[in-house]
Amino acid sequence: MSDDESTDINESDESAAVGVKLGSTRTVLDIPDGRGGRERHSVLTCLATYEDAITGEEKVLFGEEAAVEYPDRVRFMLRSGLPEDDDSVADAERFFEAVVDAHDVPEDSAVVYAVPTIDNEAGVENLKSVIEGSSIGQVETRSYPESLCGAIPAYGDGLDAIDEVFVSVNLGSTTMEACAYRRGEQLSPFSTGSVTGNEVDRRIVAAVEEETQGRVHIDRTTAREYKEQHGDVYDFEPFTDVVQQPGGGSHEFTVDRGVQEPIDRYIDEAVDTVANEFLPELANDHMKPYQLALGRPIAATGGMACIPGLTEEFEKRLSEELDRDIEIVSPEEPAVAAADGAARIAARLV
16 A cells, blocks of 8 residues: 555544554554545654754654665664664654654544564563654553554454454564464464564575675665565566676676575475464463464464565465464555554544
């Protein structure tokens, strides 16, 4: 969905409901459009500061504009998934306030924001302070697990998922999260930082260097763009790019295995993590909910689920690993699903 595309999932009497996903790579707002419908805005979670050429005043750019114009000093303040220190908190506050101001998010609103399942109490409190200390959310502000918020759109319209027993897997940039839910209650929440979209980006950097015999060195932002623009599990096509040579001139190169192999490895690792780490722990702690949950489709959300064919291949390999038929369902737009689900919860609150 484009930045300004609207949807009528909620009626006008729910116009004060706001859903927020302040993510490590992208931040998504699900807000009222002022016409009785909804609209979503997705921006890169980054900012850059510069000095006004005339007044000398420090100014701030955020999102794609900052990344494109100031690649040398753009700051992605949530690379680890949460604000870790005073500097990243300050950056996150400036960034978030700039985003809500740019999109005219109503101050008199009920805000629900998605929180990653990370064993980092200080970081979660920092995230809470950023959002709850902002100008919006004057009616109410609450947080819910990201894997729950993201799963809600996967199971259809409304909030049907809240009344079910199911498993949700969030294939995110910073963490991979898995959790069973029993009528909204978290069971055996699990997260790992070793199977992530960011790790795929790092592997693409290394793979492109290897594939070009060391002649090409790309940064992680370029690697992420390759993954998002060209990644396709079943129908990938090699593509070319051009880099400037340090001594002058340019070099054209072709990328083939440099994108596909890191994605393929990611799917294998995600399947292994779910099948051999998360699910055994869930079965050991909650056998009956485990049995009920595997009888229903598993929700797959997060940025990596946006890659064409990835959830289908994840379903196939997970079924083979578990030696049983597994069905994976994914929201129409996995990258914005958490904000969508959060907005639906906020609408229920108002």
